[in-house]
Amino acid sequence: xxxxYVLDTSVLLQEPQALFRFAENDVxxxxxxxxxxxxxxxxxxxxxxxxxxxxxxxxxLREKGRLxxxxxxxxxxxxxxxxxxxxxxxxxxxxxxxxxxxxxxxxAYNLQQEEKIKANGKEVVLVSQDALMRIKADAxxxxxxxxxxxxxxxxxxxxxxxxxxxEVLPEWxxxxxxxxxxxxxxxxxxxxxxxxxxxxxHQFVVLKDRLGSSQSAVxxxxxxxxxxxxxxxxxxxxxxxxxxxxxxxxxxFTLLLDPDIPLVTIAGKAGTGKTLLSLAAALYQVEDLHRYxxxxxxxxxxxxxxxxxxxxxxxxEKLKPWMQPIYDNLxxxxxxxxxxxxxxxxxxxxxxxxxxxxxxxxRSLPQQFILVDEAQNLTKHEVKTLATRAGEGSxxxxxxxxxxxxxxxxxxxxxxxxxxxxxxxxxxxxxxxKLERGERSPLAQAAADWL
Numbered sequence: 203x204x205x206x207y208v209l210d211t212s213v214l215l216q217e218p219q220a221l222f223r224f225a226e227n228d229v230x231x232x233x234x235x236x237x238x239x240x241x242x243x244x245x246x247x248x249x250x251x252x253x254x255x256x257x258x259x260x261x262x263l264r265e266k267g268r269l270x271x272x273x274x275x276x277x278x279x280x281x282x283x284x285x286x287x288x289x290x291x292x293x294x295x296x297x298x299x300x301x302x303x304x305x306x307x308x309x310a311y312n313l314q315q316e317e318k319i320k321a322n323g324k325e326v327v328l329v330s331q332d333a334l335m336r337i338k339a340d341a342x343x344x345x346x347x348x349x350x351x352x353x354x355x356x357x358x359x360x361x362x363x364x365x366x367x368x369e370v371l372p373e374w375x376x377x378x379x380x381x382x383x384x385x386x387x388x389x390x391x392x393x394x395x396x397x398x399x400x401x402x403x404h405q406f407v408v409l410k411d412r413l414g415s416s417q418s419a420v421x422x423x424x425x426x427x428x429x430x431x432x433x434x435x436x437x438x439x440x441x442x443x444x445x446x447x448x449x450x451x452x453x454x455f456t457l458l459l460d461p462d463i464p465l466v467t468i469a470g471k472a473g474t475g476k477t478l479l480s481l482a483a484a485l486y487q488v489e490d491l492h493r494y495x496x497x498x499x500x501x502x503x504x505x506x507x508x509x510x511x512x513x514x515x516x517x518x519e520k521l522k523p524w525m526q527p528i529y530d531n532l533x534x535x536x537x538x539x540x541x542x543x544x545x546x547x548x549x550x551x552x553x554x555x556x557x558x559x560x561x562x563x564x565r566s567l568p569q570q571f572i573l574v575d576e577a578q579n580l581t582k583h584e585v586k587t588l589a590t591r592a593g594e595g596s597x598x599x600x601x602x603x604x605x606x607x608x609x610x611x612x613x614x615x616x617x618x619x620x621x622x623x624x625x626x627x628x629x630x631x632x633x634x635x636k637l638e639r640g641e642r643s644p645l646a647q648a649a650a651d652w653l
Contacts, residue, residue, distance in 0.1 A: 204279070206230055206317065208310040210330035211238040211302070213349045216581070216611040218255040220329075220349055221263075226278040228324070230313065231260075231269075233285050234305040248581050249611065284309050303335055310344050331611055348613075361469075361604070361620060362627050364405055364634040365450065368396060369412040375419045378409065383431040384421070401427055404463060404633035406453045420449065422456065425630035442535050444482035447641045451475055457633040458483035458599065461493055464592065467577075467623040468601045470637030473646035476601040477575050478531045484571045484599070485535065488553050494571040494597065498555045499528050500562070502579045502609075528556060528575060559584065568593030578602035579609045580618030589622075 205227045213220050214235065221229060242253040263281060266273040272282040310328040317323035328339045328346040339346035370393050378384055390396045403425045411417045421430040437452035439445070441459070446452035451474075457466045458480060468476045487493040529544065538544050559574075572592060574580070577600035580588075585600070592598045602619045614620065626632035640646050 204228065204324055206313060206324045206326045208232065208284075208306070208313065208326065208328045209235065210306055210328065210332060210335055211235045212331035212335070212611055213329050214239065214256045215242065215249050215252050216331055216349065216616065218252050218259055221256070221259055221281060222275060222277060223349075224277075224279055228272075228279055229275070229281045230284050230309065231281065232306045232309040233283065234302040234309075236283065238302050248584055251583075284313075303332075303338070307335070307338055307342065307344070310339065310346075311342050314344055331613070361636070362402075362624055362634060363636040364623075364627075365408065365453065365636065366399060366401075366405060367408045367410060368393070368399075369410050372411045372413060372415065372417055375409050375411060375417050378419045378421055378430065378432050383429045386423070386428055386430055389430060402627045403427055403630040404457065404460075405627075406433075406635065408449075420453075422453075425462065441486045442482040443537065444478060444535065446479070447475070448639045450635055450637050450639065451479060451641070453635045454479050454637060455483060457635060459487070460633070461487075461597070463631065463633045464597050465589065465622070465626060465629075465632040466597070466599045467619060467626070467632070467634045468599070468637060469578075469604055469619060469623065469634075470601075471603055471605065471640060471651075472649075473640035473642030474637035475641050476603075476637060477527065477573075478534065480573050480575075480599050480601055481528075481531050482535055484573055485554075488571055489551070494595070495569045496553045496555055497571045497573065498557055498567065499573050499575065500557050500559050501528065501575045502559050502577070502584070559588075562588060562591055565591050566593050567591050567596055569595040570597075572596060572598045574598070574600050576602050576608075577619040577622075578604050578607055578614075578617045579612065581609070581612065582616070582618050582621040585618035585622045 205224075207224050207227055208230045209220065211234075214231075217223075239253045239256055242249055243257060244250060245253070260269065260283075263269060263273050263275075269281065269283040270285050272280045275281050307328070310326055314326040317326055325345060328336070328344055329349050330336055330339075330346060331348055336346040336348070374384065374389065374393065386401065401423055403423060405423045407421050407423065407430055409419045409421070420433045422433060423430055433452065434456055437446060437456045439455075441455070446455050454468050454476075457463055457468075468480065470476050481499075484494075484497045488495075488497045533539070533544050536544060536547050538547065559580075570593070572588070574588065577585070579602070580600075588600075589598060600619050600622055602617075604614045604617060604620050607613055607617055609617070612618075622632075623634040627634060
């Protein structure tokens with residue numbers, strides 16, 4: 203039986219194409235949603251862009267007929283702008299204020315009541331990215347759900363970690379140590395259990411002794427998924443005073459230092475060393491190896507407040523509050539204790555540029571090491587924009603914690619960091635690793651785990 207999906211504003215501000223993602227079902231856009239979109243359309247950030255994009259899509263559908271009467275969508279369903287069902291009498295028994303959210307809830311509730319008295323009434327579902335909106339719908343006994351189409355994984359456990367652990371016969375561990383690599387075809391044929399796993403380019407594989415000894419080995423799959431190569435010695439090296447303190451940090455170093463992997467994504471909780479490792483690897487390749495012309499460090503700032511243009515001072519002064527975590531890590535790398543000393547060092551190193559994502563559109567960045575911190579606050583559109591700015595010979599590194607989302611229209615399943623890691627995991631141009639163990643301090647690790 204077909205359904206009627208009532209879309210909340212949060213869904214369209216996350217993904218304008220959601221209008222066309224409900225197969226042959228009916229889609230209803232409450233008038234209150236149009237008002238909220240109208241209020242957002244002048245914003246210069248990604249939210250404003252999405253609001254304008256929804257307006258363009260709806261304007262294009264007007265060619266098929268009057269939207270308040272309903273028009274047929276390409277996939278077979280219909281779309282309708284709902285101008286009625288604004289009566290709030292029933293909802294005032296639950297929610298006193300006549301807010302936009304409550305008007306949207308009223309549309310879903312009243313449609314549900316209408317469908318119940320029909321012989322072949324359809325199920326009405328409110329779709330919202332706002333958890334509180336779904337909770338309110340539940341109080342009204344209205345079916346609600348999040349917009350799942352944009353999720354690249356169903357549960358947190360399904361996220362690609364970039365690391366696979368296999369129990370094998372000890373002879374394979376000895377062979378990897380002795381020969382430096384294993385032919386994956388021969389390996390999978392002999393160890394039939396491996397065939398149950400999907401293997402991806404640059405994925406790390408930990409081999410453990412099936413017979414129970416402590417013997418183990420670590421390898422990385424090559425870009426063509428033909429060989430399992432032993433973890434290189436570069437993983438053990440100290441770079442600009444920074445060394446991988448645990449296995450996964452060493453894995454991250456190999457991805458960061460490999461010039462043949464232009465896209466690296468690193469996920470992990472606070473204190474796992476994502477930013478510090480990336481900065482050290484970047485400075486080594488820019489300053490010592492001259493592999494890249496410049497290091498560009500960026501952080502998304504729009505989701506946490508207004509555009510930096512609203513802040514006083516020059517661009518550098520405006521960026522300082524947002525970039526404080528970057529400066530903290532640079533102080534550690536350069537081994538300085540005073541901000542003045544760091545500023546003197548940075549003023550003498552012209553190859554380091556700290557930039558806002560606001561200014562990335564329209565640029566072409568060849569031969570750059572581009573580090574984006576807090577990438578979990580990027581939308582998939584912003585990640586795509588970043589990746590398409592990277593020119594010949596550039597490396598793009600996205601680091602962040604999918605559990606700490608500040609963007610109002612993103613969650614752990616739909617943010618740009620997870621999106622990039624999941625969608626690019628089969629590409630030989632990308633590598634990913636999830637860091638698990640905190641190295642900042644015992645307190646920081648305990649807080650990340652328990653608070």
